[in-house]
Amino acid sequence: MIKDYRRYFENIPVCPHCRTELSCCEAPPFHIGDGLGWGSEVLYICLNDDCPLYVNGWKQIQEQYGHNSSYRYMQLPGSKEKNVMMVGTSDAFKGSVIDLAVVEQQNTRYLKEKEAVAALDTCVQVKNLEPVLALILDEAASLTHRQRAISLLIPLNDLDCIDPIRNHTFRDTALESACHLAIRQILDKNFKKECPHCMEIIKAQAKICRYCQRDV
Ligand SMILES: [Zn+2]
Numbered sequence: 001m002i003k004d005y006r007r008y009f010e011n012i013p014v015c016p017h018c019r020t021e022l023s024c025c026e027a028p029p030f031h032i033g034d035g036l037g038w039g040s041e042v043l044y045i046c047l048n049d050d051c052p053l054y055v056n057g058w059k060q061i062q063e064q065y066g067h068n069s070s071y072r073y074m075q076l077p078g079s080k081e082k083n084v085m086m087v088g089t090s091d092a093f094k095g096s097v098i099d100l101a102v103v104e105q106q107n108t109r110y111l112k113e114k115e116a117v118a119a120l121d122t123c124v125q126v127k128n129l130e131p132v133l134a135l136i137l138d139e140a141a142s143l144t145h146r147q148r149a150i151s152l153l154i155p156l157n158d159l160d161c162i163d164p165i166r167n168h169t170f171r172d173t174a175l176e177s178a179c180h181l182a183i184r185q186i187l188d189k190n191f192k193k194e195c196p197h198c199m200e201i202i203k204a205q206a207k208i209c210r211y212c213q214r215d216v
C-alpha cells in the first residue's frame with residue numbers, strides 16, 4: 001500500500017513545553033481505553049526526554065494515581081488542540097517515528113512490484129524475463145506474486161534467469177527449491193548443464209568444460 005506521509009512533514013509543530021520539534025509518529029490502531037480510532041494516521045508527539053512535561057510527569061502521576069507513568073505532549077495534524085499521552089516507558093512511541101526516506105523507499109518498491117505483476121500477463125508472449133526476475137528476487141514482494149513469477153520461468157525458457165537466481169539468497173526455502181527445479185528443467189530443455197566446477201552453462205553432452213577445461 002502506498003503511504004503518502006510527505007504532507008505531514010511540511011509544517012511540523014513544536015512542543016509548547018520544550019520548544020523541540022515534535023516527532024511524526026504512526027498512530028496506534030486504537031485509543032488505549034476507549035477502542036476508538038484517532039481519526040488520523042499520524043500523531044505529532046514530543047519525544048524529547050528532557051521535556052519538562054515528560055520529566056515532571058512521572059512524579060505527578062505517581063502522586064495523583066499511584067502508578068509509574070508519565071506524559072508526552074501530543075498534537076493531531078491539522079489541529080491546534082493540545083493533548084497529552086500517558087506513557088509507561090521512555091521508549092513508548094519511539095519505535096513508531098516515521099522515517100520519510102524509508103517510507104519513500106517502500107513506496108518505490110511497492111510501485112515496482114505492481115508494475116512487474118502487471119507485466120506478467122504478457123511476459124511470455126513478448127519474451128520478457130525482467131518482471132519475472134524482479135518479483136522472484138524481491139524478498140518484500142508478496143508470496144503469491146513470486147510463486148506466479150516462478151511458474152513462468154519454464155514457459156519463458158530463458159537461460160539468463162539462472163545466474164541472478166543462483167546468486168540470490170532466498171529467505172523462503174520453498175521458493176528457492178521451486179526456482180532451482182525450474183532451472184533444472186530449463187537446462188534440460190535446452191540440452192545444457194552447469195559445469196560442477198565453475199558453474200558455467202555448457203552443452204549437456206560435453207565431457208570437458210569449455211570454460212575451465214576440467215572433466216565433467
Ligand atoms: Zn516537549
Ligand SMILES: [Zn+2]
Nearest residue numbers: 195198209212
Ligand atoms: Zn567449468
